[in-house]
Amino acid sequence: MLALPLIWLGATLAVSGLACPQKPEQGQKQAQAQAETQAEQSAIARGVTLTPPQTPAQHYLFTGEVTFLIGKREPVTQGVQILLGGPDRLRFTLTSEKRSNTFLFSGARKPEEENQSWVKTPKAKQARKNPVDTIDRDTWLRWSLARFPWGWDFPTTKADTAEISGPFGSIRASLVDSLPSEIQLDGLKLSLSDWEKTPTGAFPKTWSWQYAHGLQIERFSETRGAMLCLENAFLPAHLAINDQGSWTGVRASAEASLAHSPDQIELIRQPDLYWLAADSNHEPNNNDTHQSSPGSTHGHWLRIEKKTATAVRLVSSDTPGAQLQKGGTYLRWSLFAPAQPIADAQNLLEAARFNKMKTAGPVWMTSTPDDGRVRRRMMLIRIKK
Numbered sequence: 001m002l003a004l005p006l007i008w009l010g011a012t013l014a015v016s017g018l019a020c021p022q023k024p025e026q027g028q029k030q031a032q033a034q035a036e037t038q039a040e041q042s043a044i045a046r047g048v049t050l051t052p053p054q055t056p057a058q059h060y061l062f063t064g065e066v067t068f069l070i071g072k073r074e075p076v077t078q079g080v081q082i083l084l085g086g087p088d089r090l091r092f093t094l095t096s097e098k099r100s101n102t103f104l105f106s107g108a109r110k111p112e113e114e115n116q117s118w119v120k121t122p123k124a125k126q127a128r129k130n131p132v133d134t135i136d137r138d139t140w141l142r143w144s145l146a147r148f149p150w151g152w153d154f155p156t157t158k159a160d161t162a163e164i165s166g167p168f169g170s171i172r173a174s175l176v177d178s179l180p181s182e183i184q185l186d187g188l189k190l191s192l193s194d195w196e197k198t199p200t201g202a203f204p205k206t207w208s209w210q211y212a213h214g215l216q217i218e219r220f221s222e223t224r225g226a227m228l229c230l231e232n233a234f235l236p237a238h239l240a241i242n243d244q245g246s247w248t249g250v251r252a253s254a255e256a257s258l259a260h261s262p263d264q265i266e267l268i269r270q271p272d273l274y275w276l277a278a279d280s281n282h283e284p285n286n287n288d289t290h291q292s293s294p295g296s297t298h299g300h301w302l303r304i305e306k307k308t309a310t311a312v313r314l315v316s317s318d319t320p321g322a323q324l325q326k327g328g329t330y331l332r333w334s335l336f337a338p339a340q341p342i343a344d345a346q347n348l349l350e351a352a353r354f355n356k357m358k359t360a361g362p363v364w365m366t367s368t369p370d371d372g373r374v375r376r377r378m379m380l381i382r383i384k385k
Contacts, residue, residue, distance in 0.1 A: 037154070041178045045178040046179065060225055063223075064218060064219050081093045084139070086107070087107070103130065126236060149162065172184075231265070266331075276313055303363075330380045345365065360383070365380075
C-alpha cells in the first residue's frame with residue numbers, strides 16, 4: 001500500500017459523492033427532452049437500458065491510479081485495479097514498483113455470518129484478516145453508482161437529485177446533466193467527474209473520496225462493465241470455494257424487493273448427477289424446490305440444450321434407467337429474477353465464453369412452481385479444465 005502503514009483510505013476513513021459530468025451530445029439532449037421520466041433521462045445520459053440486463057455478467061473492472069493525500073504528508077500515487085462483484089464484493093489492488101497489496105471484501109454468505117475483509121501483502125504467504133471499517137459502505141456506494149439509475153428513485157420533478165436506500169441508510173445524489181455529481185452521507189463526501197462513454201455505458205473517470213483525515217483520488221484510464229467476477233475473486237486463496245457453497249431456497253413473499261438480493265456467480269465442485277425424463281403430468285411443488293439444491297440426488301430441474309428445455313428429475317444412482325451427468329467443476333449462477341430458461345441459459349453460456357471458459361454439455365436449471373412466491377433459482381454449466 002502506501003509507504004506509510006497499510007492504509008487504504010477506504011478501510012480507515014469514510015466516503016461520499018460525484019462531480020461535473022461532461023455535457024451530453026445534441027442528439028442525446030433531444031432524446032432526453034422526449035423522455036417521460038427522470039429515470040429515462042438518466043438512462044439515456046449514461047447510454048444504458050432503463051432496467052439491468054438479466055445476465056450473470058454484470059460486474060465491473062476499474063483500472064488506473066490512485067493518489068492519497070493525508071494531512072501534511074507528501075502525496076502518494078499508486079496503480080490501482082478494482083473488481084466490483086456486487087454491493088458487498090470487492091477486490092482492491094494497489095501496485096507500486098513491482099509490488100502489490102490486495103484488499104478483499106466479501107459480505108456474509110449466510111445470516112449467521114459476518115462481513116469479512118482481508119489484506120494480502122507481498123511478503124505474506126497468505127492474506128490476513130483486516131478490519132472492515134468502512135469498506136462495506138464504500139463498496140455499496142461504488143456498486144450503487146456504477147449501476148445508476150438502476151434501483152434509484154427520483155423524488156422531485158426537477159432533474160437535479162436521485163435517491164437510493166440500502167444497508168447504510170438513504171443517500172441522495174446531486175445530478176448534473178442527469179448524472180450523479182456529488183453525494184454526502186453522514187458528513188462524508190464523494191465527487192465524480194470526467195464522465196466518459198464506454199461500450200457498456202458512461203462512467204466517471206475521476207472518483208474523489210473525501211474522508212475525515214484525508215483525500216483519496218481515483219483516476220481510471222479504463223472502466224469495463226459486463227464483467228463476470230467469480231466468488232473466489234473476493235476471497236483469500238486459502239478460503240477459495242470448491243464445494244457446494246451456500247444455498248437459499250425461498251424468499252418470504254413475491255412482494256419482497258429484489259434490489260438487495262444480488263446474483264451469486266461462482267465455480268463449484270458438483271458431484272455426479274443422475275436423471276430421468278420427468279413425468280409430463282408432474283407439477284413441481286415446494287418440496288421439489290427445496291430438494292433441488294446443490295448436491296441433491298432428487299428434485300425437478302430443466303435440462304437446456306440447443307435452445308430446448310426438457311423437464312427432468314434427479315434420482316439416485318441405482319434408479320433403473322437413470323442417465324449420468326458427470327460431476328466436476330461447474331459454473332453456478334443463482335438469481336431471484338423470474339425464469340426465462342432459454343434466454344437465461346444463453347446468457348450464462350455467453351458470459352462463460354466471454355471470460356474464456358470452455359463449457360461442456362447442457363445447462364441445468366432448478367424448476368420452481370408458479371405459485372407467486374419469489375425463489376432463488378440455480379443454473380449450472382460444466383466447465384472444462
